[in-house]
Every structure is written in C-alpha cells, then in structure tokens.
Amino acid sequence: MKFRFAAAAMATTLFVGMVSAQTPQPIPAPAPAVAAPATVATPPAPVPSVSKAWILMDYATGQVLAGENVHAQLAPASITKVMTSYVIAAEVKNGKVRPDDQVMMSERAWREGGAGTDGSYSGFPVNQTARLEDMEKGMAIQSGNDAAIALAEHVAGSEEAFASLMNSYAAKIGMKNSHFVNAHGLSAPGHQTTAYDLALLGRAMVRDYPETYAYNKVKEFTVGSITQPNRNLLLWRDASVDGIKTGHTSEAGYCLMSSAQRGDQRLIAVVLGGASEKQRADDSLALLNWGFRFFETHRMYEPGKAVADHKVWKGQADTVQLGVAQPLLVSVPRGRYNDLKPSIDVPKTLEAPFTAGQPIGTLKVTLDGKVVAQAPLVAVAAVEEAGFFKRLWHSFLMWWESE
Structure with missing residues (x-):
C-alpha cells in the first residue's frame, strides 16, 4: 500500500500537466447554418399512384x-x-x-x-x-x-x-x-x-x-x-x-x-x-x-481538420487529432441542421504509434435519436512512439488505472 500511495503522489506531482493535456476534448459542433424560423413536421412523400x-x-x-x-x-x-x-x-x-x-x-x-x-x-x-x-x-x-x-x-x-x-x-x-x-x-x-x-x-x-x-x-x-x-x-x-x-x-x-x-x-x-x-x-x-x-444537404466536416482530440498512451504527443478522410455530408429536413448531434465512438485506450489517415473510430451524426450520417474517424496527423522511459512510465500508469 505504501508503494502505491507513493507512486500516486509521484504521478500527481510530476505528470499532472501531461495527464490534463490527455483529457479528450469535446466534439466541436458543425458550423451553424443560418437561423431558420420554426418549422412544422415534414409532410409525407407523395406516394406514386401505381407502382411496385x-x-x-x-x-x-x-x-x-x-x-x-x-x-x-x-x-x-x-x-x-x-x-x-x-x-x-x-x-x-x-x-x-x-x-x-x-x-x-x-x-x-x-x-x-x-x-x-x-x-x-x-x-x-x-x-x-x-x-x-x-x-x-x-x-x-x-x-x-x-x-x-x-x-x-x-x-x-x-x-x-x-x-x-x-x-x-x-x-x-x-x-x-x-x-x-x-x-x-x-x-x-x-x-x-x-x-x-x-x-x-x-x-x-x-x-x-x-x-x-x-x-x-x-x-x-x-x-x-x-x-x-x-x-x-x-x-x-x-x-x-x-x-x-x-x-x-x-x-x-x-x-x-x-x-x-x-x-x-x-x-x-x-x-x-x-x-x-x-x-x-x-x-x-x-x-x-x-x-x-x-430537404437540404450540408457539408458538416472537412477532411484534414480535427473533429476531436483523444488521449494517447506511449506517444511523443499526448493526444491524437481525429478527423474524417472524406467530406461528411448529411441530408436533413429544411431548418433542422442545427438540431444535428455528433458523437464519436473511439476505443477507451489508444497506444501510439499512429500513422496519418489511420482509422481509429467512428463519427456518428443523429437527428431525433436516429443516425443520419456516419464516417470513419482517422488520425489527422501521425503520432510517433515515445522514448523508452515515457513508454515505461505510461505502462505503469495504464496498469494503475486498470486496478
């Protein structure tokens, strides 16, 4: 127990800045569209009078x-x-x-x-x-x-x-x-x-x-x-x-x-x-x-731009920027663009190295709880593997967090 308390103290004292930097950032909302007046529900599509x-x-x-x-x-x-x-x-x-x-x-x-x-x-x-x-x-x-x-x-x-x-x-x-x-x-x-x-x-x-x-x-x-x-x-x-x-x-x-x-x-x-x-x-x-x-179509996110940052273990950088490889477009009822809700699905533990463009997770966009668009999340830039001592220390911290 004394060892674990000592290790905890050392982690707090020496690496509080690093750990804080690794906290995942919130997903930025897409660029807001021009504010639209209140809209009524979209009417049903005109069903063809005769069709299979x-x-x-x-x-x-x-x-x-x-x-x-x-x-x-x-x-x-x-x-x-x-x-x-x-x-x-x-x-x-x-x-x-x-x-x-x-x-x-x-x-x-x-x-x-x-x-x-x-x-x-x-x-x-x-x-x-x-x-x-x-x-x-x-x-x-x-x-x-x-x-x-x-x-x-x-x-x-x-x-x-x-x-x-x-x-x-x-x-x-x-x-x-x-x-x-x-x-x-x-x-x-x-x-x-x-x-x-x-x-x-x-x-x-x-x-x-x-x-x-x-x-x-x-x-x-x-x-x-x-x-x-x-x-x-x-x-x-x-x-x-x-x-x-x-x-x-x-x-x-x-x-x-x-x-x-x-x-x-x-x-x-x-x-x-x-x-x-x-x-x-x-x-x-x-x-x-x-x-x-x-309906209207919007480009929500562009390739090469960060959608979110996520903590990385054993890397020269402590976070990896996540983005999309292709433009993410979405079609929504007119006036509902600002109601879209993006979210990311990324593994809890990420270990370097990562190459630029490497798939890491998934970006989903929902409207009224229904997924209307999704795309792979990729590393915007490479994250190189850290040196021996940082990797060793991160191995210890990962073990500590798992306990």
Whole structure:
C-alpha cells in the first residue's frame, strides 16, 4: 500500500500537466447554418399512384429520403441500359475500347433488337458499322435494344460475356440485389434489380462518367432518316431534369429512373411498375419536387481538420487529432441542421504509434435519436512512439488505472 500511495503522489506531482493535456476534448459542433424560423413536421412523400417499388435518394449523401419496397427484386426493363452505359464508359476509361471504334450491327443484334421486334430500336443498318459513341447515343436516347446488343458484342465478344461484366461492375457499385443476363432489359429469367440498387447506379453514373451521363438529357437523336425522341417526358417538363432512363415491358410495367439538379442539390428518383408513361412521369416529378422543397444537404466536416482530440498512451504527443478522410455530408429536413448531434465512438485506450489517415473510430451524426450520417474517424496527423522511459512510465500508469 505504501508503494502505491507513493507512486500516486509521484504521478500527481510530476505528470499532472501531461495527464490534463490527455483529457479528450469535446466534439466541436458543425458550423451553424443560418437561423431558420420554426418549422412544422415534414409532410409525407407523395406516394406514386401505381407502382411496385419506388425511392427518392439524395445524390451527395446517398441517403434515402423516402421509398417503399426499395429492396424488392424486380424486372428493370430498359433501365438496364444505364448499367450497359456504365460498363461501356468504364471500359473506355480503361482503354479497352474507344469512342471512335467501329461497332458492327450484327444479324443477332438486328434480329433480337431491331425494327422487326416489338421493342424500341435505334435503326442502325444490319451488317454495317457505326462509331461506338453514336451507337451509345442510339441506346441511351432512343433506347435502342439493337444498339445495346451490338455494343455488348463489341465490348465483350458476346452479350453473355458482357452480362458477366455488368454483374462485376454492379458489385463494385454496391448493387447487392441485382443480377443482369442481357444488355437491353427485355424480360429474361433471373434478370432483376431493385429500386435502391438503381438509385446507387444513378449516383455512380453521374459521379464517375458525367460525359456519358449527359447523353441521357438529349431530347432526340437521328439515325439515317429516322429521328426518334427521348422517352423521358420530364426532359420537356422541368429544365432541372437531366436524366436518366425510361423502361417498359409487360412484366416490368412503366418504369422511370430520373434525376434533377437545382442549385447545388441533386436528387435521384426511381419508380418501378407504373401504369403509363404519363403516370410514371407525374409521380417522379412529384417526388423530386417534394425532395427539393423539404430537404437540404450540408457539408458538416472537412477532411484534414480535427473533429476531436483523444488521449494517447506511449506517444511523443499526448493526444491524437481525429478527423474524417472524406467530406461528411448529411441530408436533413429544411431548418433542422442545427438540431444535428455528433458523437464519436473511439476505443477507451489508444497506444501510439499512429500513422496519418489511420482509422481509429467512428463519427456518428443523429437527428431525433436516429443516425443520419456516419464516417470513419482517422488520425489527422501521425503520432510517433515515445522514448523508452515515457513508454515505461505510461505502462505503469495504464496498469494503475486498470486496478
């Protein structure tokens, strides 16, 4: 007992400054937004009048603002072609194919997706070639099934091999409940996805390949003597809408994957299983308008800036600065930003060394007790290991605190 009292006295006398410096600092609140007047509760989202599933997602954060049956596996019809566009854009970026490649409209592509079928077609002549970029536009703007098959054959040798590429890229995007068996979206056993996965795909398309995404806002495209309009009616109704893709089969119903940007905010809506072209457009625009009216997106924390300090044992510094590796964004009902509550989850005992960027814990942001955003906490700067005597002394203090 005498030894322990003596040790305690020595710790108090010699290291009170150090221990005080190690006390974790409170989490700084995010920069306050402009004070907003008192708000009423956010009204419920306008549910599509006819649908099998629907979702509204914030592009910047990936937060689901509203939805029903978002993980139900359904036939996507021609919205499939967004996945096809994503794969082609990725293969172009990787140097596998080029925009000026000559793509052959094969007999299979013409027979299974051309004008002689019941589906949409682009009209490129059979057994002739066209630039890859032009055929992509025929697929995206005119929803050409023939162009989708021809592009798949050019990129991967066969449509079946291309479908394997589609599933690989879908997995990278995070589309966990999707499986593709063709490039065009006509009904086939096992060809299915979800409203949530399609919203993720829309985010990825805008983020990763904006130039290819831009094809989706073109209102018409001409092949030979045939000019066809884009089937997305919202392009004529609202200037903020710049995509994304329609779809229709007897199995899938009328589907629409749409996106709009107003100011710095972008939203993505997906409606699957609608009753008509007009209804899917009406309901999608209602969802977009509701989202823009009642939600806002904020950047709460920036990378490289400390969110909190935490005590460190056995380090040259006595604390480690914790921050985020990527900007932390959050979508909240308008006027509720100042009600957000951040908190950190960090191991009680941290021992140096730490490298800059090393994950250490988790930052969570809640609103009304519900987590609305979270991100890994990382070391803002490195903390080197202390010398022998400080490490020895900290070992003793750690043992003492554990008793």
